[in-house]
Amino acid sequence: LEQASRWECDCFPKPYNRKAFWICSMLILSLMFFFPLRQELLKWNGWGYNDSKFIFNKKGQAEFTGKRYRLGGMVLPTFKEWIEKTFGASLEHKTTSRASLNVNDVPPSIVNEEFLQDLRATKISYSQDAEDRVFRAHGHCLHEIFVLREGMFKRIPDIVVWPVCHEDVVKIVELACKHNLCIIPFGGGTSVSSALECPEEEKRTIVSLDTSQMNRILWIDEKNLTACVEAGIVGQDLEKQLAESGFCTGHEPDSMEFSSLGGWVATRASGMKKNIYGNIEDLVIHIKMVTPRGIVEKNCQVPRMSTGPDIHHFIMGSEGTLGVVTEVTIKIRPVPEYQKYGSVVFPNFERGVACLREVAKILRALFASICLFLLFAKGHALKPQVASIFTSFLDGLKKFYITKFKGFDPNILCVATLLFEGDREKVLQHEKQVYDIATKFGGLAAGEDNGQRGYMLTFVIAYLRDLGLDYYVIGESFETSVPWDRVLDLCRNVKERIVRECKEKGVQFAPLSTCRVTQTYDAGACVYFYFAFNYRGISDPIHVYEQIERAAREEILANGGSLSHHHGVGKLRKRWMKESISDVGLGMLRSVKEYVDPNNIFGNKNLL
Amino acid sequence: MKCYTPVIYKGLSPCKPNAIKSAVLQSEQVQYVIKQLAKEMGESPDIIQEEATEILDEMGHRMQLGAVRFFAFTLSKIFKQLFQRVCVNEEGMQRLQHAIQEHPVVLLPSHRSYVDFLMLSYLLYTYDLALPVIAAGIDFLGMKIVGELLRRAGAFFMRRSFGGNRLYWAVFAEYVKTMLRSGYAPIEFFLEGTRSRTAKTLTPKFGLLSIVMEPFFKREVFDTYLVPISISYERILEESLYAYELLGVPKPKESTSGLLKARRILSDNFGTIHIYVGQPVSLRTLASGRINRCPYNLVPRHLPQKPSEDIQEFVSDVAYKMELLQIENMVLSPWVLVAAVLLQNLPAMEFELLIEKTLWLKGLTQTFGGFIEWPDNLCAKKAVLSGLTLHSNIASLVDGHVVLNDKGMEDGAVGEMVFRHALAVLMCATYRNQLLNVFVRPALVAIALQMAPSFRKEEVYSCFNFLRDVFSDEFIFFPGISLKDFEEGCFLLTKCDAIQTSQQEIYPTDKGSGTVSFLSAMFRPFVEGYQLIFRYLSKEMKEAFTEKQFIPGVRNFVFQLLEKGSTQCYEALSSDMQKNALSALVQLGAVKKKKMPSGFTYNVNQEAVSKILDMFDDSADAIPEHNEFLFPEYEILIEPEEPEFPADSTDDEQGAEDTSKGAKEQEELGAAGTADEAFQSLDEETLEAMAKHETEEEKIFQMFKKQVAAEPEQIIRYCRGGEGPLWVSGENRPEEKDIPNCVCGAKRIFEFQIMPQLLNHLQVDSLGESIDWGTLVVYTCADSCGGGSEYLEEFIWKQDYSMGCTL
């Protein structure tokens, strides 16, 4: 059977053209199984596409490979120096990941024959292949990637199934109930909360339910501006396909190239442009979910209803513990007529935050996104020349502050990138408003290009970690949300805490510890932290890393920040759930779980 | 002129004192309260804002480098005149230097003198460290020029009490916090709140401490360093002033002319000052694991919010911890030891003996962890002499004897003499008191040992606990850890061989009786003083009273007793002790404290106070006089009996052999002392020999006497299962049938007998009136049934002296 599946997927061309692919597959759907393995395009032990990564070329200069991103093919001359200076890393000290998966290390697939028979009868595709199973045994937390490079998971799914529609999912869930199996839904696999990791102590067969083949837009309703979409569709496909009809959802999480609609719903995701379009909870009109108790959905597709607590809110953020989201009706908008980027440089982070707060107050939802970076983390981290990683981005800025900011300390400069969308006139009007406010806070407009490059960078930042890993540098980002008045204190304290913890845990080089404000709300902001350090000389870097991340999270909580703004809880942050939502709150969630899934079929152990 | 470029906090954005003031006025915190008050009082916010400005002007410092330089200059002159030396721990200064750069710093010096903060600022200046801003009492402002100068040197002023004034509180708190948050300068204040007049550390005040801790709780700063600083004076500038004050002679209001008068002091010598800058303590570290919930997350941080109980408790713990750290690093001079010895040996003490005792006390103090500064290689005699020279106003050497200087110009009325003597005693006590902080735990154990009805640990502990509660305002104890304090006290006493502990018991050793009685004598003034004060309260105070009434009242009461000579406790005249005793009663619930518009009033619960007094009275004499209800207490010592033979024994050899046999058997049994052994050695033959010239009855009694002669005070003879008791008489011995079986059915066998000597010890020995016995023989179950914890009824046989026997 495994043979068969390989063969079938080979008949398809590799290019990542979802649409063409979808049409083809529809044609042969009734004839045979098919296994379009997106995983073949993707790294098995790192982030993103196989062909896109940072490398050091023969001259020792950093380069980003591939043609998918605008940064592709560019050489970053001073990047090497930056890495060396910031982390005390050296190109001579390289770690190498295992080149490919060693199939012998992989835990065996244990599936009982009766279930397999039943499964075959449903004609739903499945695989017990080691690579397929390992690929779905993890998300993208640091420790997970580290395990892929150097070790092996203790527990992985025993079998992967590919339902192609809602009915398939219903059948699979029924079978799982019948045979008492554990199902873990798998969307895009971009989870960063250990949500996809299999509980080690799970004795039952674990079925990874990969939703990637449920990726059709079922219908578009232009009158009501909604679209009904299968939950497995990934972000970029959804936007591309909608764009063909002149629409968009506007939901753009940084992981949108790979994360799925169902995943967004399951984790309460947030997109960069949420100011205009809203977060997933604002976008969703109707959800259909298959649970062990049956199907849960509403009777109509309306903008709002008052029928007790909104059941959508049990589903959103359920992190695969209650059932499988199969179809979602989502709001759509006409593709905006006009889009404009922008950027503002501030003399320091404090001013930048103050400005963002003001912009959020006055303009509210009138601009798509504003995002504040601490350009050069103070002292040891990003020195101006650094910036080479952001070469094009920063070169512009550098010129800029040299000419206009002579009086300021470049080490503490900070920049806000802006994105406006809508009709041209309005965009220009709002843009002016933002710049006016920025001026009040000592900000200076720093050009459109810089803004655009800034946003582009958010997509390649994730690739950086893999490079670091090659040179003994481990790192991660984590996020929180926090009331406005505590943003500065929280940022300062968390960064300081990280530096201190590193020192205490014997990290020899001062870590990179910096942050940015990525979302603004009426009542607060979302803050991201970036944290990386050189682990040479430390025997158990992952453990040290986890201790530090944990300390940082405690610090966040003590500073009045939330457990998570959008990454979710998974298993990584479970320990703080009670503190976050109170005993009773936790009890409420538990009782829902107990009713919906009394036998814990959806046993990924997230959240509760 | 010195170039002063201090190290500063890394996050500091430099600003002028006035900028701080306007930041405070504009702050959300102050604005919120202003608006609130305006609403409540129907007044315009502008008026209140103005009020706030005035408060701030009254309070705020205006640190100027010029003034600082001026101060430094004059101070260095003055200090050189006054003091021989100022010793500083250098590494402490270095640590401080690091701390100041890293996080906001709070300096917490001990407070014994006005010199404290002048000296500290001077020191920081000398070491090129950021000058602190200092919370000073508003009374300083009375001193026109000096007050202003102090202000320019960085002092800010706070009213002594402003509990009810919300605006004042808000402005003050925000002022302090603003300076702290911005890392503007180290904040300095005195946990004790005021100068300790007695040189004992005062119980901490929490207000300012909780203000400086709040920015951390609210995470407005990453961390805050608390730096305990111990400043010890060989001779305290204000010593006589304090003594007068304690005796109720009113203290002169701080005034410039007062300070000028103080200049007369300049010609005098005040010895050495020791300044120990403690390890900076990270508030974050202290709080980790303590404050889990984040109580400030759910309310905007600028709203005034009463700290949660958790936090209040934490603040109090930190305050005590800091004071204990201060105490730990206080330097004790030889004179402190001299004073402690001298006070126990009034009116006069032989010089040589004083030296000897001082030296002994030095050893003890070191065992207890006291930090003594004994000049290198200085022999004891010189050390004592130099102490006497420095403190010649307190004591002097007359004809080889050391006496207190308590003579007035002319010996006047009795009252005058009492006052003079009290003055001298209190001044001397100020120095002894410096030891008490170190001695209090072992000493309270020693007193508890004398108080407790037995040596059982629980009972000693419960007395200790009682004392600790009663003296909770007198000495510094970390809240709540009574048992730990007790254990520490026991540990220290064991360390100096004064006591021994077993699983269940604590008892003084023979060797240690000196130590134990020294310790209890050291604290006797407090034990007796408190009793006097309590007695006054329970007898005289039937109605509600205020502190203003209480102090002179109790002072008169004690004064009269002293005049009459019915007490020697001069220290009970100290208003400090009187206040502490009152507040102890409040805490123990024996006095109710009520807040009235005019201030606090107190109400005594007579019964509760007499109960507390009873606790003391029991302890007053270790062995109470004969008492109708209670027998005196003793310890029972158990020793094996060495068989001794009368010289006229008929058969020496056999006797010797039997002895060894007995000894062997004893080893085998591993048991102590024994009647059966006695019987074995007194075999038939011996008995017969005796019988030759005595009547049967006499024989038995003679034998009894001989046996007992070895240990004439014995009260119990123990030998379970042995051959039987030592009878006093041939008559009235039980036969086997007389001894009932145990309830479990097993036979009862002899376990021990109680000897008639006990009657002596119990002082129930008046013939014909008291109870009486020859011996009491106790039989217990051979199977030791009921093995558990419950009590069992056993069988006792009472044998009297036979009538025919004459003594």
Ligand SMILES: Cc1cc2nc3c(=O)[nH]c(=O)nc-3n(C[C@H](O)[C@H](O)[C@H](O)COP(=O)(O)OP(=O)(O)OC[C@H]3O[C@@H](n4cnc5c(N)ncnc54)[C@H](O)[C@@H]3O)c2cc1C
């Ligand atoms: C580089 C990077 C950038 C990121 N940026 C963002 C961002 O900007 N905003 C944001 O919100 N998140 C972001 N994330 C986090 C992650 O992309 C989101 O959590 C995303 O929603 C996960 O979607 P997924 O399809 O990859 O789900 P997966 O990772 O496959 O699964 C996540 C969880 O959801 C469950 N699940 C998935 N599909 C379903 C379904 N159909 N029904 C029921 N349960 C399901 C899974 O069991 C699992 O518990 C980022 C992650 C990375 C690595």
